[in-house]
Amino acid sequence: MQHIRKTFLDGKVIANDDITLKILKGEKHAIVGENGAGKSTLMKMLNGLYTPTSGKIFYHGEEVQIDSPSKAAELGIGMVYQHFMLVPTLTVAENMILGVEPKKGLSLDINQARQDVIDVSKKYGLAIDPDALVSDLSIGMQQRVEILKILFKGANLLVFDEPTAVLTPQEIKELYKIMDNLIAEGKTIIFISHKLQEVLDISDNITVIRRGKDIANFPTKEATKEKIANAMVGRAVLFTTERPEVEIGEVVLSVKDVSVKDHHNVIKVNNASFEIRKGEVLGIAGVEGSGQTELVEALTGLKEICSGEMILDNVILKKKTPRKISQLGLAHIPEDRHKRAAVSQFSVMENFALGLERDEYSKFGLLNFSKLRKDAEMFMEKYDVRPRSVDTEFGRLSGGNQQKIIVARELEKKNNNLIIAGQPTRGVDIGAIESIHKLILNEKVKGKAVMVVSSELSEILNLSDKIAVMCAGKITGILSREEANEEKIGILMAGGKLD
Ligand SMILES: Nc1ncnc2c1ncn2[C@@H]1O[C@H](COP(=O)(O)OP(=O)(O)OP(=O)(O)O)[C@@H](O)[C@H]1O
Ligand SMILES: [Mg+2]
Structure with a gap:
C-alpha cells in the first residue's frame, strides 16, 4: 500500500x-x-470496504483497485472484523454460504455447505459444529466462523482486526495455533493488536501507526515493549499503576448464596457469596464464561436470581428493575458495549445521556440539551476521546474511543456508589489503559466500591484489593491482594484447591 x-x-x-x-x-x-x-481504516481499504482518497495498492506486484469486499475476495484477501458480522439467528453452515452460496438446481445446497465446513475446519484445525446456531456460540467460536468464512472464499492474505481482544486465554492459544496452521498452508497474516506482549510473541514484523501516519517499521526481533510503546504514543508509558492506600469502610454490596440460571435452565452462578466495601476494589478473575456475565446480569437487574440475596446499601435487590438499581447508585460498564451500552446510530452526546435521560438531563420532561452538550464536551476532554466532536455518530468512532465514552458516562454518574466494570479496557490502547486504570482507582479514593471483571490477570492484579476467582459458576476462592499471585489464581481458575 503506497502513500x-x-x-x-x-x-x-x-x-x-x-x-x-x-x-x-x-x-x-x-x-x-x-x-x-x-x-482499521487502513485494513478496510485492503478489504474493499473503503476506497482510498488517494494512494495506490499493489498486490503481487500489480496495481489493483479494490472497490468492494467481493473484489478483495476475488484477489484472495479476507478480513475478520473487530465486530463480527454474523447473522445470529442462522446456523454456522448457513452463515458460511451467505454470499458464496453453492448452488444445486435453484435452491441453496446446505448439505454441501455443511460438508465444506467440516472439511475446511479439519484442514486448519478449526473445530466447529456446522449446525450450531451462531447465537449459541461463544465469542471464540463465532470468530472461528468468521475465519472459516473468508477461507471459504479463498483468502490467501488474512487480515485480523484485534482478534484476541475478545478471546479467553485458552481461545487465544488456540487462535495462535490456527494462525500457525494458516502460515504453514502458505497464507499471509496481518493483525492489529493493542497487546504488546502478543505482538512480540507472534509477529515477524511490526508497523506502528500514529495519527494516520506510519511512524515506524521494524522486525520483531529488534523490538521491545518500550520501543513499540514509545513509537505509538510518542512518550514513555508506565505498564503498572500505583494503587493508592485507602481506608476500607462499611459494606456497600453484599452477595449471599446467590444462584442464577440461564434461559436453558442451566445453573450459571452457583451459591456465590462475597462483599465489597467502601474504598475497596474486588476483582473477579476467571476464564470467560465461568459465570461472571450472569453474576453481573443478576446484580444489574438484567437477570433474576433463583436463590440467595443481594443487598446494595441496605436495600435488597430482589425484583428491582435495572433502572431502579441504577438509581440506587450502581454504575455499570458492560463487557459487551454494543449489545448493552450504546446505540451506534446515536451521536456521542446522546450516548452520554443514555440511562440518565430521565434524571440528570431531564428538564420539564424534556432533554436538557445545553447541559448535556456542555457535560459531554467536558467528558470528551477529560477522557481524551478523539475526535473531539459530541455530534459524531457513535458507530463511527474507533473501537477504543467508543469504550472511553462508556467508561466516562458511568464513572461520571452523580450518585454512583458501586461501580461494576466488565472488561473495562478491552480494545483500548496502552495509554488509555493507563488512564482508565487511574480513573478506576480514583473511584476507590472517593470511597466508592468497585467490582472489576476481567479476563486479563494483569488488570486484576493491578487494580484489586481482593480477588474472587470463578470456575464453572462457583467462586473457588477469595484471595487478598497480598496473598494473590498468577499461579494461585490459575489453580483456582481451573477449579483446583490451594493448600
Ligand atoms: N466511517 C467513518 N466516518 C467518519 N469517521 C471515521 C469513519 N471510520 C473511521 N473514522 C475516524 O477515523 C479515525 C481512525 O479510525 P480507525 O477506526 O481506523 O482507528 P483504529 O486505529 O482502528 O482505532 P482503535 O484501536 O480504537 O480500533 C478515527 O478518528 C475515526 O473516528
Ligand atoms: Mg480499530
Missing part, C-alpha cells in the same frame, strides 16, 4: 494521512497504534 490517504466527512476527518505498508508473503505482520490512529 495511502483516506478522509471522511468531506475531508474533515483524516483517518489515514500518508501510509505506506509492505507485507511479505508468508509473514505475520502486526499493526499497532493508539485508538483512532487509523489501523
Whole structure:
C-alpha cells in the first residue's frame, strides 16, 4: 500500500494521512497504534470496504483497485472484523454460504455447505459444529466462523482486526495455533493488536501507526515493549499503576448464596457469596464464561436470581428493575458495549445521556440539551476521546474511543456508589489503559466500591484489593491482594484447591 490517504466527512476527518505498508508473503505482520490512529481504516481499504482518497495498492506486484469486499475476495484477501458480522439467528453452515452460496438446481445446497465446513475446519484445525446456531456460540467460536468464512472464499492474505481482544486465554492459544496452521498452508497474516506482549510473541514484523501516519517499521526481533510503546504514543508509558492506600469502610454490596440460571435452565452462578466495601476494589478473575456475565446480569437487574440475596446499601435487590438499581447508585460498564451500552446510530452526546435521560438531563420532561452538550464536551476532554466532536455518530468512532465514552458516562454518574466494570479496557490502547486504570482507582479514593471483571490477570492484579476467582459458576476462592499471585489464581481458575 503506497502513500495511502483516506478522509471522511468531506475531508474533515483524516483517518489515514500518508501510509505506506509492505507485507511479505508468508509473514505475520502486526499493526499497532493508539485508538483512532487509523489501523482499521487502513485494513478496510485492503478489504474493499473503503476506497482510498488517494494512494495506490499493489498486490503481487500489480496495481489493483479494490472497490468492494467481493473484489478483495476475488484477489484472495479476507478480513475478520473487530465486530463480527454474523447473522445470529442462522446456523454456522448457513452463515458460511451467505454470499458464496453453492448452488444445486435453484435452491441453496446446505448439505454441501455443511460438508465444506467440516472439511475446511479439519484442514486448519478449526473445530466447529456446522449446525450450531451462531447465537449459541461463544465469542471464540463465532470468530472461528468468521475465519472459516473468508477461507471459504479463498483468502490467501488474512487480515485480523484485534482478534484476541475478545478471546479467553485458552481461545487465544488456540487462535495462535490456527494462525500457525494458516502460515504453514502458505497464507499471509496481518493483525492489529493493542497487546504488546502478543505482538512480540507472534509477529515477524511490526508497523506502528500514529495519527494516520506510519511512524515506524521494524522486525520483531529488534523490538521491545518500550520501543513499540514509545513509537505509538510518542512518550514513555508506565505498564503498572500505583494503587493508592485507602481506608476500607462499611459494606456497600453484599452477595449471599446467590444462584442464577440461564434461559436453558442451566445453573450459571452457583451459591456465590462475597462483599465489597467502601474504598475497596474486588476483582473477579476467571476464564470467560465461568459465570461472571450472569453474576453481573443478576446484580444489574438484567437477570433474576433463583436463590440467595443481594443487598446494595441496605436495600435488597430482589425484583428491582435495572433502572431502579441504577438509581440506587450502581454504575455499570458492560463487557459487551454494543449489545448493552450504546446505540451506534446515536451521536456521542446522546450516548452520554443514555440511562440518565430521565434524571440528570431531564428538564420539564424534556432533554436538557445545553447541559448535556456542555457535560459531554467536558467528558470528551477529560477522557481524551478523539475526535473531539459530541455530534459524531457513535458507530463511527474507533473501537477504543467508543469504550472511553462508556467508561466516562458511568464513572461520571452523580450518585454512583458501586461501580461494576466488565472488561473495562478491552480494545483500548496502552495509554488509555493507563488512564482508565487511574480513573478506576480514583473511584476507590472517593470511597466508592468497585467490582472489576476481567479476563486479563494483569488488570486484576493491578487494580484489586481482593480477588474472587470463578470456575464453572462457583467462586473457588477469595484471595487478598497480598496473598494473590498468577499461579494461585490459575489453580483456582481451573477449579483446583490451594493448600
Ligand atoms: N466511517 C467513518 N466516518 C467518519 N469517521 C471515521 C469513519 N471510520 C473511521 N473514522 C475516524 O477515523 C479515525 C481512525 O479510525 P480507525 O477506526 O481506523 O482507528 P483504529 O486505529 O482502528 O482505532 P482503535 O484501536 O480504537 O480500533 C478515527 O478518528 C475515526 O473516528
Ligand atoms: Mg480499530
